[in-house]
Amino acid sequence: MAQKIDIDQVRKVANLSRLDLSSEQLTEFAGQLSSILEYVEKMNELDTDGVEPLAHCLEVSNCFREDIAKESLGTDKTLSNAPEQDGQFFIVPKILDESNAS
Amino acid sequence: MSDELLSLSCRKLTELIRRGEVSSRKAVEAVFSSIEKTEPVVGAYLSTFIDESLERADEIDSKIAAGKKVGKLAGLPIAVKDNMCTTFGATTCGSKILENFHAPYNAAVIERLLAEDAVIVGKLNMDEFAMGSSTENSGLKKTVNPWDVNRVPGGSSGGSAAAVASGMCMAALGSDTGGSIRQPASFCGVVGLKPTYGRVSRYGLVAYGSSLDQIGPLTRDVADAGLMMNVIAGHDDNDSTSVNEKIAPVPDYLENIEKGIEGLTIGVAPQFHAGADVEVLSAIEDAIEVYKGLGAKVVEIDMPHIDYSVAAYYVIATAEASSNLARFDGVHYGHRTAKPEDYIEVYSKSRAEAFGTEVKRRIMLGTYALSSGYYDAYYLKALKVRSLIRSDFTGAFEKCDCIMTPVSPTTAFKIGENIDDPLKMYLSDIYTIGVNLAGIPGISIPCGFDGNDLPVGLQILTPAFTESKLLRIARMFESCTEFHKRRPQKV
Amino acid sequence: MSSVECKVVIGLEIHVQLLTKTKMFCGCALEFAGEPNSRVCPVCLGLPGSLPVMNRKAFELSVMAGLALNCKIANFTKWDRKSYYYPDLPKNYQISQYDLPFSEHGFIEIPVNSGDAKRIRITRAHLEEDAGKNVHTAGNFSQVDLNRAGTPLLEIVTEPDMNSGSEVRALAIELQRIVQYLGVSEASMQKGQMRFEPNVNLHIIKDGKEYKTPITEVKNLNSFRALEESVNYEHSRQLEEFLATGKTMEMGNKSTRGWDADRGVTVLQREKEEAHDYRYFPDPDLLPVKLTDEWIEDMRSKLCELPLQKQFRYVKEFKLSEYDAGVLTAERAVAELFEGAVEQGGEPKRVCNIISQAGLKLANEAGRSMAELNIDAEGVAAIAKMVEANEINAGAAGAILAEMTKTDKSAKAIAEELNLIQKSDASELEGLVDAVIAENPQAVDDVKSGGKKSKAARGFLMGKVMQKAKGQANPKIVSQILAKKFG
Numbered sequence A: 001m002a003q004k005i006d007i008d009q010v011r012k013v014a015n016l017s018r019l020d021l022s023s024e025q026l027t028e029f030a031g032q033l034s035s036i037l038e039y040v041e042k043m044n045e046l047d048t049d050g051v052e053p054l055a056h057c058l059e060v061s062n063c064f065r066e067d068i069a070k071e072s073l074g075t076d077k078t079l080s081n082a083p084e085q086d087g088q089f090f091i092v093p094k095i096l097d098e099s100n101a102s
Numbered sequence B: 001m002s003d004e005l006l007s008l009s010c011r012k013l014t015e016l017i018r019r020g021e022v023s024s025r026k027a028v029e030a031v032f033s034s035i036e037k038t039e040p041v042v043g044a045y046l047s048t049f050i051d052e053s054l055e056r057a058d059e060i061d062s063k064i065a066a067g068k069k070v071g072k073l074a075g076l077p078i079a080v081k082d083n084m085c086t087t088f089g090a091t092t093c094g095s096k097i098l099e100n101f102h103a104p105y106n107a108a109v110i111e112r113l114l115a116e117d118a119v120i121v122g123k124l125n126m127d128e129f130a131m132g133s134s135t136e137n138s139g140l141k142k143t144v145n146p147w148d149v150n151r152v153p154g155g156s157s158g159g160s161a162a163a164v165a166s167g168m169c170m171a172a173l174g175s176d177t178g179g180s181i182r183q184p185a186s187f188c189g190v191v192g193l194k195p196t197y198g199r200v201s202r203y204g205l206v207a208y209g210s211s212l213d214q215i216g217p218l219t220r221d222v223a224d225a226g227l228m229m230n231v232i233a234g235h236d237d238n239d240s241t242s243v244n245e246k247i248a249p250v251p252d253y254l255e256n257i258e259k260g261i262e263g264l265t266i267g268v269a270p271q272f273h274a275g276a277d278v279e280v281l282s283a284i285e286d287a288i289e290v291y292k293g294l295g296a297k298v299v300e301i302d303m304p305h306i307d308y309s310v311a312a313y314y315v316i317a318t319a320e321a322s323s324n325l326a327r328f329d330g331v332h333y334g335h336r337t338a339k340p341e342d343y344i345e346v347y348s349k350s351r352a353e354a355f356g357t358e359v360k361r362r363i364m365l366g367t368y369a370l371s372s373g374y375y376d377a378y379y380l381k382a383l384k385v386r387s388l389i390r391s392d393f394t395g396a397f398e399k400c401d402c403i404m405t406p407v408s409p410t411t412a413f414k415i416g417e418n419i420d421d422p423l424k425m426y427l428s429d430i431y432t433i434g435v436n437l438a439g440i441p442g443i444s445i446p447c448g449f450d451g452n453d454l455p456v457g458l459q460i461l462t463p464a465f466t467e468s469k470l471l472r473i474a475r476m477f478e479s480c481t482e483f484h485k486r487r488p489q490k491v
Numbered sequence C: 001m002s003s004v005e006c007k008v009v010i011g012l013e014i015h016v017q018l019l020t021k022t023k024m025f026c027g028c029a030l031e032f033a034g035e036p037n038s039r040v041c042p043v044c045l046g047l048p049g050s051l052p053v054m055n056r057k058a059f060e061l062s063v064m065a066g067l068a069l070n071c072k073i074a075n076f077t078k079w080d081r082k083s084y085y086y087p088d089l090p091k092n093y094q095i096s097q098y099d100l101p102f103s104e105h106g107f108i109e110i111p112v113n114s115g116d117a118k119r120i121r122i123t124r125a126h127l128e129e130d131a132g133k134n135v136h137t138a139g140n141f142s143q144v145d146l147n148r149a150g151t152p153l154l155e156i157v158t159e160p161d162m163n164s165g166s167e168v169r170a171l172a173i174e175l176q177r178i179v180q181y182l183g184v185s186e187a188s189m190q191k192g193q194m195r196f197e198p199n200v201n202l203h204i205i206k207d208g209k210e211y212k213t214p215i216t217e218v219k220n221l222n223s224f225r226a227l228e229e230s231v232n233y234e235h236s237r238q239l240e241e242f243l244a245t246g247k248t249m250e251m252g253n254k255s256t257r258g259w260d261a262d263r264g265v266t267v268l269q270r271e272k273e274e275a276h277d278y279r280y281f282p283d284p285d286l287l288p289v290k291l292t293d294e295w296i297e298d299m300r301s302k303l304c305e306l307p308l309q310k311q312f313r314y315v316k317e318f319k320l321s322e323y324d325a326g327v328l329t330a331e332r333a334v335a336e337l338f339e340g341a342v343e344q345g346g347e348p349k350r351v352c353n354i355i356s357q358a359g360l361k362l363a364n365e366a367g368r369s370m371a372e373l374n375i376d377a378e379g380v381a382a383i384a385k386m387v388e389a390n391e392i393n394a395g396a397a398g399a400i401l402a403e404m405t406k407t408d409k410s411a412k413a414i415a416e417e418l419n420l421i422q423k424s425d426a427s428e429l430e431g432l433v434d435a436v437i438a439e440n441p442q443a444v445d446d447v448k449s450g451g452k453k454s455k456a457a458r459g460f461l462m463g464k465v466m467q468k469a470k471g472q473a474n475p476k477i478v479s480q481i482l483a484k485k486f487g
């Protein structure tokens, strides 16, 4: 039987997930994800027409904070866990495709 | 002497400390001598803070000596799962990607523990990012079950359960997204409570499935769980999803804990028993007999959608996780690959190198479920199924005060037994997962042992924000049984 | 030779930074500039375990803007996560609003030639958080600053209802006036508090057939001028490209171009709109927002008259020119000063002149806004009334206004102190006229001769009288006396 999700789709998902996976891993995941998805499709046995999706169990809304400033961490603490920094900024390899932002 | 101290309840020990009959230092020393002895075998801790703990114990002791007021957990050596941020030590989530991460802030629950004068002695092992049911997915350490070192302690709060069971702390905090407190509590023979979603602040809890995650206590008896709830429950301005106390007031969880429930009605659903081992089932049935003996009535309830909870859960939890874990990218904190070619590789290589297989698998699954073209079929469908599952519970609670089920279809399984079949591992969460989808509280209490002398847990469920009632029901059983008093002798 | 008709079509995507003290979901202070990465906390740094909490003020300001843009405000709105990886986005998702924005289906009216308004439809307006900034300096690395990360942004999307660079500019100016009037934003384009991204293409009719050129999204626009010029540039560029290649709009051939202000051209940044998969889903860390009709109406009651309505009203009610009305309504404080002075009895045209000439000149010189000049409506009205009553000449208004910025004295007191009160006492002035007549017999003769020198001589005498009065004689009365003397 054909797999629910093929290796190309797995590669696309890995790319979206920013995971650099080896071809063995891609193959392994294709098999595992396929069987999980097949199981998950068990949900289709249920008629959910007209059922409200439940994103949240809490039936509350409108949690606001007032517009009052709190202390920030400051530059040193902000950068304290950074893999690479220059005392002022986080450093990453040069971003060439600026327009790739949203 | 030290073993004696550690066999006391949290309530008793803190009372002795408060009265000056035992020093907090003594209690902390007892815990560390137990750690010294047991930790090499069990492997529950990712970090311990002996010097800081003794210093803090001395501070509390001198506060008491000076007649100052001390908190509800005065001097108690307590440990927390390593997915709660602390300004002391690292906060790793059992992952290589956070191995060297030092949080610049404390989680809300940590602040609450400290405000009540607890001594936080260390941080406990877990499945990486709380993804797992055996703690085998920890990227940093192996933890075994104190009842049988060839078996898993359960997960994902396996370190928490193992440490409490083996006397390496007086109580612990865990987190529960699909059973991660209740199942290891059951496997290790301790009490584990998952509170109602929104009862305890998630601020500073590293998120796995944000709409499901909840912090709760693992303790040696039910009243200690109540004591811990008295400290950690309540609203937090930093967590929008922590419920306003005007809507859901926080009671004193110890106040009526011995009172039991007159005319208790227990709901039992066939769907909650299907697939369980015979020995597990018989322990649950025996437990229900005990309740009957106390005057409880049993009614059968129908939970037609529970069978779909694993499917819905593994879509919702992984979808949320895929987004929650996007931040671990090697840019602002955490592991970064050694020689990235470009900034894209900072992401894809750092993540590939430092995340374990189960985490990758769930990120992939969740990303797929949210991706264009699949959202409706998987994610949206799962939210609708979630709605149906919650209705099952709402309907059931119209007929009964509580629902009783096994926590897990089996007792602790062997290390490596389920690791190669992720789906089989997921299916073992069948009894616990629906509770998270519905947001209601659930507790696991020791209710028997199987033929291998492994503990069996009874799961009790009540409606949202009725933890007080839940604890009273649990205490009814505990007060006339001895299962919770047995401690593992093998380590 | 074939016939070609061409219409440019522009829609806008606009980001407006809200005027709050703190960020959208955390308590970090919002201030322009500041040490890099100094205004960052666990929430806007996206640290594990941190959670967002909505800023009430940001929500209120955006609802006010939505109402001012005639949008329908939703009774239920929620937050969604928009996923993409970028170093200035610490969580690698942006908290935004996807399928249930807080407002939709509005419009904005913009002034077009001579007093007409054109209605531009607003598709939707929603709230979101801004990203930080990637700084590309020398070397083979980029620097990331998160001070801006989490700043509350109002995103406004218009329908493609604009048909020229000048209309786009007019909309931008109008929107800026509106949000500034409402205190929703400082809306400085230079500071990046208001950012416009036009989507431009052409509808071409060639030989009776209609063609649409591929849509271009233009970025890097930080002035109204750049906005207008870039649209005009795209207009001609796309026409040339179409005539050369015949390329038309298809799925996915939308491109992104950056405005190069120095060269006055747009430069291709991204050839094709990539198939972004943002994987939107409801943010489980935030609760939805439910708005009651009462609350929305309460917000509506806090709105003020919008600038363009004011502008049109000034023309109609006060008979001001289009230009004057525009100047007076550019800033809310100026319009309020004007209306206050008129209410206190100042003649509208006179008040307008005092504010738009003397007042704005003073503000310019001081490098401040009118609001910061310590001039109140009462003072302006008093000056206007003194001019009207010939107590001072129109030119003296500026000097009095300038003094007013420094003291709390009344207009009258200042005028007296500065000797600006005109002599209007006829008998006193008559004495001066008599003296001048006595001293200048030649000029008197010239006047009387009635010849061509007469007019000049009369002016000469007038000047002498003014000189004697040290400039404080009321010229009207002097002229009347002279007329009486010479018949």
Ligand SMILES: [Zn+2]
Pocket: C023, C026, C027, C028, C039, C040, C041, C042, C043, C044, C045, C150
């Ligand atoms: Zn912040």
